[in-house]
Amino acid sequence: MTRERHHRDARFQEVLLTAEGRAAAEDLDRRSREAVTGLLAKVPRNELGRLREALATARHALTGPADPEVRMRGLEPGDLGWIVQRHGALYAREFGWNAEFEALVARIVGEFGAGHDPARERAWIAELDGRPVGSVMCVRDERPDTARLRLLLVEPEARGRRLGEWLVRTCVDFAREAGYRDLVLWTNDVLTSARRIYEGAGFKLIAEKPHRGYGSPLVGQDWRLALRGSAHD
Incomplete structure (x- = not known):
């Protein structure tokens, strides 16, 4: 991670990922997707509807109503x-x-x-x-x-x-x-x-x-x- 003075306002700094940091973030994102895919693969097909409803309920409880999908x-x-x-x-x-x-x-x-x-x-x-x-x-x-x-x-x-x-x-x-x-x-x-x-x-x-x-x-x-x-x- 690097810090640089903002090019328009010296009172602020820009925090940027290095090449190594971007690679690490991409690896974490890939692992996260693989983990979620693995979990969903274990859910029976006839239970997927209930899972979507449960996730929607949790989302609404935590963040309030969202635009319907x-x-x-x-x-x-x-x-x-x-x-x-x-x-x-x-x-x-x-x-x-x-x-x-x-x-x-x-x-x-x-x-x-x-x-x-x-x-x-x-x-x-x-x-x-x-x-x-x-x-x-x-x-x-x-x-x-x-x-x-x-x-x-x-x-x-x-x-x-x-x-x-x-x-x-x-x-x-x-x-x-x-x-x-x-x-x-x-x-x-x-x-x-x-x-x-x-x-x-x-x-x-x-x-x-x-x-x-x-x-x-x-x-x-x-x-x-x-x-x-x-x-x-």
């Missing part, structure tokens, strides 16, 4: 049940949809959970400060060159952070990398926020038809996105 991840145990429960509760509260909708979500989730090809089908969870607040799925459609976006959801507490756009973009990027030619989806006209996200991502409305579903008169809509740069183009 937002991240995207794959599925973990319990997520499929959460997707069904939150779709059922949220759509009932916001649109008055009945149990038919929750049953539909349960069938979609059940089929995905019973067997899917990870190279061609995937699901994601958006987290806010360690809590799940959003979901989306990319599954194979009837045509082998077409994927389908399903079960987009963002909790009210997380809206305004563009998580819906992030979820859709993640699904689009995966479908393109998986080699699909088209990505399609079906939604209803009352879901105006979701439709704006789809339009922003480049989806085009290709058909719509009135129907009565989930206890409400609705207009179902089919949307399609041509995946440029796919393996088929």
